[in-house]
Amino acid sequence: MSAASSSRIEMQGVSKSFGAGPNRAIALAEVDLDIEDAELVCLLGPSGCGKSTLLNIIAGFVPPTTGTILVGGRAVNGPGADRGVVFQEYVLFPWLTVAGNVEFGPALKGVEAAERRRIAARYLDLVGLTAHAEKYPGQLSGGMKQRVAIARALANGPAIILMDEPFGALDAQNREVLQDELARIQRTEKRTIVFVTHSIREAVYLADRVVVMTSAPGRIKEIVPIGLSAGRDRFSQKFTQYEAEISRLVKAEVAKVHE
Amino acid sequence: MPSVAAKSGVGLFAGLPELMESGVRGRPLPRRRSIALRLGAVLGFLGVWALISGLVVVLDLFNPIFLPGPWLVLGAVVDLWQKDALWPHVAATLQRVIVGFGTGMALATVAGLAAGQFRVVRNLVEPAVELLRPIPPFAVLPLFIIWVGIGEASKTGFITYATFFPMFLATVHAVRHVDPLLLRAARSLGARPHQLFVRVILPAALPEIFTGLRLGMGLAFFVIVISEFIAAEEGLGFLINDGRNFYLVPQMLGAAVLLGALGYGANALIRLLERRVLRWQAPGER
Numbered sequence: 001m002s003a004a005s006s007s008r009i010e011m012q013g014v015s016k017s018f019g020a021g022p023n024r025a026i027a028l029a030e031v032d033l034d035i036e037d038a039e040l041v042c043l044l045g046p047s048g049c050g051k052s053t054l055l056n057i058i059a060g061f062v063p064p065t066t067g068t069i070l071v072g073g074r075a076v077n078g079p080g081a082d083r084g085v086v087f088q089e090y091v092l093f094p095w096l097t098v099a100g101n102v103e104f105g106p107a108l109k110g111v112e113a114a115e116r117r118r119i120a121a122r123y124l125d126l127v128g129l130t131a132h133a134e135k136y137p138g139q140l141s142g143g144m145k146q147r148v149a150i151a152r153a154l155a156n157g158p159a160i161i162l163m164d165e166p167f168g169a170l171d172a173q174n175r176e177v178l179q180d181e182l183a184r185i186q187r188t189e190k191r192t193i194v195f196v197t198h199s200i201r202e203a204v205y206l207a208d209r210v211v212v213m214t215s216a217p218g219r220i221k222e223i224v225p226i227g228l229s230a231g232r233d234r235f236s237q238k239f240t241q242y243e244a245e246i247s248r249l250v251k252a253e254v255a256k257v258h259e
Numbered sequence: 260m261p262s263v264a265a266k267s268g269v270g271l272f273a274g275l276p277e278l279m280e281s282g283v284r285g286r287p288l289p290r291r292r293s294i295a296l297r298l299g300a301v302l303g304f305l306g307v308w309a310l311i312s313g314l315v316v317v318l319d320l321f322n323p324i325f326l327p328g329p330w331l332v333l334g335a336v337v338d339l340w341q342k343d344a345l346w347p348h349v350a351a352t353l354q355r356v357i358v359g360f361g362t363g364m365a366l367a368t369v370a371g372l373a374a375g376q377f378r379v380v381r382n383l384v385e386p387a388v389e390l391l392r393p394i395p396p397f398a399v400l401p402l403f404i405i406w407v408g409i410g411e412a413s414k415t416g417f418i419t420y421a422t423f424f425p426m427f428l429a430t431v432h433a434v435r436h437v438d439p440l441l442l443r444a445a446r447s448l449g450a451r452p453h454q455l456f457v458r459v460i461l462p463a464a465l466p467e468i469f470t471g472l473r474l475g476m477g478l479a480f481f482v483i484v485i486s487e488f489i490a491a492e493e494g495l496g497f498l499i500n501d502g503r504n505f506y507l508v509p510q511m512l513g514a515a516v517l518l519g520a521l522g523y524g525a526n527a528l529i530r531l532l533e534r535r536v537l538r539w540q541a542p543g544e545r
Contacts, residue, residue, distance in 0.1 A: 059443075059447060061443055078446070079443065079446040079447045080446075080447070080449065081447070081448060081449030083447060084447060084448070085443065085444065085447040087440060087443075087444065089440060091441060091443070091444045093441065093444075093445075093462070094539055094540075095463070095465075095537075095539045096539075097539075104445070104448055104458075105448040105449060107458075108448060108449050108450050108451075108454055108458070109449060136539040138540065152448070156448050156449065
């Protein structure tokens with residue numbers, strides 16, 4: 001699996017409904033979206049807008065009700081090593097050490113022990129956890145667990161990384177530190193990243209494009225390209241303008257739910 | 260205020276408020292303190308026992324043969340030991356438990372893993388298990404004796420039968436209730452079905468499988484005694500029944516205490532193994 005292979009994600013008419021008959025609930029309706037190589041796209045919207053459902057469909061955890069979804073030109077058929085996933089709940093393997101977790105993907109592919117250790121060392125260094133390689137997840141804080149989860153996803157070499165509100169369970173300080181780290185990592189690693197969040201600040205800080213979704217059923221309301229360069233300043237005037245613009249779009253959606 | 264209350268307490272109750280405060284979730288007691296408490300409890304129990312059986316004699320309450328003091332029980336055990344008449348009974352019981360429990364563990368783990376993982380196996384095995392499980396195992400002991408005779412096979416077979424159920428059910432439950440997010444994470448890292456089983460389901464299920472093993476071990480000591488009551492020539496259960504026939508109450512109590520000690524030791528052994536295998540678990544989670 002080389003990161004150089006095309007990792008475009010193409011979605012056409014993707015919808016998802018749960019249940020049947022009068023209890024049928026439409027979570028997603030007719031989503032068309034293309035995500036380019038090495039692009040970081042944030043899916044943003046209020047709770048229940050189907051953004052996590054869309055991510056789960058790309059990951060292959062749930063099949064779409066209608067529509068097609070291609071990754072690197074091939075139809076998605078279940079989860080695979082070409083699409084790494086980072087969950088809000090960290091989901092580390094508690095019986096493996098930090099290094100063992102990061103080596104998990106390579107071990108599945110039969111990579112030799114020495115090479116696995118080299119890979120793990122590299123990615124643990126990238127997320128600043130070299131000193132904690134031999135600890136078990138139960139001994140780590142939330143922020144450290146999520147760093148391990150990111151290292152584990154990167155170390156498996158997927159062209160695409162799907163992140164489902166990865167920093168949602170962290171406190172505000174840890175959140176910003178990890179956003180900084182993710183932005184820094186993305187500058188060198190250049191993976192295609194789909195990042196689900198309900199934080200407008202987070203989306204403006206990280207994304208190349210922010211996909212604002214409507215509330216139930218989930219549709220794409222607007223796609224906002226963020227014209228800011230790397231190393232973004234959360235307090236710059238331009239940043240605040242983007243925040244305000246997206247905030248208006250999202251508020252309209254939240255208001256609709258309460259009508 | 261609470262500190263004053265704690266200080267004003269005397270003797271036995273001095274540490275009570277802090278004991279109540281720490282409870283289940285609190286910091287563990289210092290090792291020496293916890294050992295002292297445990298030892299104190301055992302000695303206290305022996306003391307009360309000695310006191311009551313002494314009072315029976317002094318106050319002439321009833322025939323003291325019914326409640327011999329701990330020293331008489333110890334005497335009976337030492338006496339048996341000196342006559343080389345103790346070890347054969349301990350060995351017989353231990354051997355039955357080890358063989359019976361070991362077989363039960365092997366069968367229950369293999370069948371439980373298979374039934375947990377494969378719907379077909381589950382549908383084949385579960386009805387039989389669910390029908391047999393509510394029958395108290397002792398109800399089928401006479402059947403075991405009729406089928407395989409009164410020898411060792413009926414005793415070890417009976418332990419295997421009785422211990423199978425809790426260990427099987429724990430294993431099936433453990434396999435079926437592995438956190439689905441762990442499975443998603445592994446599949447996204449490229450795990451194929453057999454890799455999922457070996458690298459995720461098995462280690463994730465181990466803690467609960469161990470709980471099943473401890474339940475099964477407790478049950479093994481529970482049922483061995485009864486099967487040794489019926490048609491056995493040696494074993495600690497036989498010693499108890501033999502004591503009943505000849506009014507040797509100290510021998511009955513001695514054998515019971517030995518059974519307790521063996522059960523305690525077996526449980527400690529499993530816990531030790533558990534701590535080694537599951538050393539990733541934080542102490543608080545165990």
